[in-house]
Amino acid sequence: MLIEIRGLHHVFFPGTPLEKAALAGVDLSVGRGEFIALIGRTGSGKTTLALSLNGLLIPTRGSVRVGDVVVGPSTKKTARLRDRVGLVFQYPEHQLFEETVISEISFGLVNRGELPEPEIRTRVYEAARLVNLDLDRLKDRSPFTLSGGEQRKVAIASIICMEPDILIFDEPTQGLDSRSRSEALRHIKELNARGKTVIIISHDLEEVIRVADRIVVLERGKVMLDRSPEGLFADPETLEAARPFLPDVTQLLIGLKEKGWDIKTNTYRSDRALTEIFGALDRGPWTGQGTIGT
Amino acid sequence: MIRLSDVSISYGSDQDNPSFALMGVNLDVPEGTYAVLIGPNGSGKTTLAKIIKGIVAPTGGTVTVAGKNLGPEEISEDVGLVFSNPENQIISTVVEEDIAFGLENRGIGAAEMRRRVNRIIKRLGLTQLAKRLPHTLSGGEQQRLVIAGILVMETKIIVLDEATSMLDANGKADILRLIRELNEKEGITVLSITHSLVEAVLSDIVFVLDRGKIVFSGTPGQFINNDEILARLDIELPEFLLVLKGLMRAGIDIPDTALGVQDVIGSLDRLRREG
Numbered sequence: 291m292l293i294e295i296r297g298l299h300h301v302f303f304p305g306t307p308l309e310k311a312a313l314a315g316v317d318l319s320v321g322r323g324e325f326i327a328l329i330g331r332t333g334s335g336k337t338t339l340a341l342s343l344n345g346l347l348i349p350t351r352g353s354v355r356v357g358d359v360v361v362g363p364s365t366k367k368t369a370r371l372r373d374r375v376g377l378v379f380q381y382p383e384h385q386l387f388e389e390t391v392i393s394e395i396s397f398g399l400v401n402r403g404e405l406p407e408p409e410i411r412t413r414v415y416e417a418a419r420l421v422n423l424d425l426d427r428l429k430d431r432s433p434f435t436l437s438g439g440e441q442r443k444v445a446i447a448s449i450i451c452m453e454p455d456i457l458i459f460d461e462p463t464q465g466l467d468s469r470s471r472s473e474a475l476r477h478i479k480e481l482n483a484r485g486k487t488v489i490i491i492s493h494d495l496e497e498v499i500r501v502a503d504r505i506v507v508l509e510r511g512k513v514m515l516d517r518s519p520e521g522l523f524a525d526p527e528t529l530e531a532a533r534p535f536l537p538d539v540t541q542l543l544i545g546l547k548e549k550g551w552d553i554k555t556n557t558y559r560s561d562r563a564l565t566e567i568f569g570a571l572d573r574g575p576w577t578g579q580g581t582i583g584t
Numbered sequence: 585m586i587r588l589s590d591v592s593i594s595y596g597s598d599q600d601n602p603s604f605a606l607m608g609v610n611l612d613v614p615e616g617t618y619a620v621l622i623g624p625n626g627s628g629k630t631t632l633a634k635i636i637k638g639i640v641a642p643t644g645g646t647v648t649v650a651g652k653n654l655g656p657e658e659i660s661e662d663v664g665l666v667f668s669n670p671e672n673q674i675i676s677t678v679v680e681e682d683i684a685f686g687l688e689n690r691g692i693g694a695a696e697m698r699r700r701v702n703r704i705i706k707r708l709g710l711t712q713l714a715k716r717l718p719h720t721l722s723g724g725e726q727q728r729l730v731i732a733g734i735l736v737m738e739t740k741i742i743v744l745d746e747a748t749s750m751l752d753a754n755g756k757a758d759i760l761r762l763i764r765e766l767n768e769k770e771g772i773t774v775l776s777i778t779h780s781l782v783e784a785v786l787s788d789i790v791f792v793l794d795r796g797k798i799v800f801s802g803t804p805g806q807f808i809n810n811d812e813i814l815a816r817l818d819i820e821l822p823e824f825l826l827v828l829k830g831l832m833r834a835g836i837d838i839p840d841t842a843l844g845v846q847d848v849i850g851s852l853d854r855l856r857r858e859g
Contacts, residue, residue, distance in 0.1 A: 560826035
């Protein structure tokens with residue numbers, strides 16, 4: 291396993307009236323190349339977990355291992371972890387600060403001072419290509435003059451060019467319109483297809499269910515569910531546990547079933563849902579999108 | 585009501601060749617309507633919200649709010665604006681004081697202020713939170729507080745600019761429920777700017793803004809069935825709306841406004857029972 295989290299606890303402000311246990315014993319293993327969606331309400335510990343994976347937070351108890359780097363309560367330095375785990379915060383464009391797009395993206399590499407200039411340039415172009423940013427056109431512009439979507443791409447490219455094995459995205463579609471949202475998810479999926487291990491944090495299961503291999507639901511600082519997307523619908527107990535996060539289509543089917551309809555509720559897909567509803571309404575089979583039935 | 589007639593706003597230093605953020609926008613939200621405005625990032629949505637409130641003056645056209653034409657430097661007191669981040673709109677350190685802020689500012693007497701604040705606290709279910717520190721509330725509760733501060737001024741028109749975009753699923757559902765309740769039970773006129781198509785179909789009327797122009801207005805049902813507009817904006821309908829579209833295209837008689845999950849469950853179940 292690439293990532294092993296064992297008995298991870300994180301307590302903020304311990305011993306004060308503001309003491310808050312954000313993580314209360316998380317166990318989680320992630321294999322190389324996996325695409326994980328971390329789902330949960332605000333305050334469930336999603337972001338704390340991400341910060342622990344990236345070494346920005348040190349465990350109060352338990353441990354985080356990424357590759358051969360292990361971080362526990364007594365660890366002092368976590369820079370090696372940070373090299374392997376790239377964390378894209380919410381609204382990453384708020385962290386832009388350089389004068390040009392190219393210096394913004396290359397900032398981390400230049401700062402690290404390990405690579406010769408031409409190599410840095412190659413990496414920056416590769417990162418820009420991965421996020422679909424037209425660097426030849428934009429490289430000398432101030433990042434602040436770009437559109438919101440372009441700014442976000444610049445911020446993500448600046449993390450990708452550090453070549454971390456693992457990329458964590460915290461609510462990457464927050465504040466994006468429908469078009470940019472599917473585009474962003476497509477790019478993240480592509481990064482995964484090129485070998486990056488991806489963890490995407492979201493409070494919207496519907497959005498990530500189609501791209502992720504595994505859905506991990508956090509509740510009160512613990513892993514409540516850990517299933518494949520299909521596995522969420524496999525049995526009634528799991529479905530019930532996941533209910534607050536279930537997609538609208540599933541909610542619709544469950545609502546109808548609760549009204550006494552004889553239908554299956556184990557899908558989030560519209561075509562399957564329509565087949566179920568048409569069957570129950572006795573309208574004959576649903577014959578496909580846009581077809582006028584009887 | 586909110587009415588924009590031929591509203592434009594241009595910027596840039598070259599007066600012969602200006603850039604337009606809004607171009608000849610006509611928009612009519614009758615009193616008591618729940619309207620939704622959607623459009624890509626950068627289409628001019630927030631500018632439009634600011635024009636309705638009077639924070640930004642249009643370079644052309646007229647804005648009518650609650651029957652009154654808005655003057656060039658006039659801020660409309662009839663409109664309450666709710667932005668995406670409630671923390672930017674909360675001023676005081678105690679929930680009830682924050683609700684009272686606008687009244688205090690307007691010089692309303694203590695007794696009257698108390699009475700009005702108490703009424704709003706009760707109406708918006710904030711009783712348990714009245715003495716709390718606003719920053720300890722959840723995002724949804726904070727947004728509720730912002731709305732309380734608007735309603736206490738007896739505002740009848742609320743414009744929301746992505747007011748649920750920073751909230752988690754619970755907070756979103758809570759605020760959407762509140763907005764609908766205020767609209768249905770109290771006749772508050774709502775214009776909600778959003779990226780959420782699932783929210784868009786909860787409304788009575790959907791407007792689509794693209795590159796500074798209104799390119800569609802119609803019911804939610806008409807919107808999800810308008811393939812030309814969906815293709816133009818590159819909109820992929822969420823699965824739930826694909827279900828609604830499939831039902832409508834098959835001639836199944838569900839209403840074409842206020843299309844929440846619970847509404848659709850109700851409509852479908854009635855259809856089945858009535859055969």
